[in-house]
Amino acid sequence: MSESQQAHCVVELAGEIVWLLAHKAVYWPERKMLVIADIHFGKAAAFRALGVPVPRGTTTQNLLALDTLLATYACEEIVFLGDFLHARAAHAPATVAAMLAWRTRHPGLRLTVVRGNHDAHAGDPAGALGIRMVDEPHRVGKLSFCHHPDTAAPGYVLAGHVHPVFHLRAAGTGRHGGRLRLPCFLLGQQCAILPSFGAFTGGHAVRPAAGERVYVTADAAIFALSANC
Template sequence: MIEVNGFNTSQATDASLTFVDVTLRDQRLRLLAGGGVYHRDRRSLFVADLHLGKDTTFRRHGLPVPKGSCEATLNRVAKMIDACEPAQLFFLGDMFHAKSSVSDEVDRAICAFRDRFSEIPMTLVRGNHDASFRKLPSRWAIDSCAENFIVDELRLCHHPVHCGDDKALALAGHLHPAFALGTVTERLGNLPCFWYTQGCLILPAIGEFTGTYRVRRQAADDRVWVVADETVLEIPNV
């Protein structure tokens, strides 16, 4: 049991990766401290908003951003793959910051990542930053599709959607959600979070230099899990 700012939560650890198991709309999910979601029945891993190459874009515009963020981001995904051993990987949009951001460094990092996990099928659900990628380079061996891709009763999106009375559960990204944790805000700032609202689970951004959107609960049954110090913590709706 872990206590943060007066809130208690149970958590589990597997292969040095902390997680919380939840069931949303009959879908058994594992929320990972790395920012991804593992579907326990489908053995699928979902991640969002890597924004690979954003550091390249920043440097091109004169901002002194160090190299290596692409490799660091992919290493975070690799850690989740090693922990969960998924049968499939889905990127829920904005895998890239822009087509012009795909430098030789980014290309090499993706190729190395793909070679390491060559046995795992990977699919990009295109987001707004991926719009120029109608087809990814064949050497990456990553399929792509438009959002609102339906897999059984999962609706895979980049932009969040409200499912309402629909039985499907939507998984999305785009917002880079974060939560201001009560009186410790000044010390911790906005913490990346998973946000479940109106039938849609919105994942935190995986990439660096992405910024955040502060979550404000929209309904009484909204749920929020923050990621802090490699721990996933559910914040009660009080």
């Protein structure tokens, strides 16, 4: 793993230069576009509706995380790679009100959602949010934006759905010591899978196959495990 810590790694995908961000998103500077996977608005509310006691405030956390990115990177559009809403509980008045308040602070920002499997059950978000809803694959230049990594699509695919994490042995823990479970980007020859952006979304451990690259994020830094940043 690279010893240098930085907020992004620059990679080339199908001839396009994009930045993998420590904040679990992709930035495409040429298009002034942020790409975000699996934000899952309303997931905590859905769990509480089922009687599961989970923390409140995840919608606020998600919106503050978006604000951090928008304050850091020149952005004209955000593309969400599916699972924008977790379930119908995401239409709860408090959740919608918070999202509308955030939208009023960014009226000129274009928002595009590629529908994912959770969006199919939750339904489209409130029309007042001014979000363009599209089905996968959504192609922009040489890149195709999808929710599912196995979607047949032209060009190079950016996808979500998996919520990839990577397990690293914690320093100084010995043979049977603890492991760090870190969100990661998994880059293959034809597809890149983004980590889940949302708070309270969990993760699925991945093992890179031959030719795949892993970039893990931790403490506002991103590290290349199998390639130099």
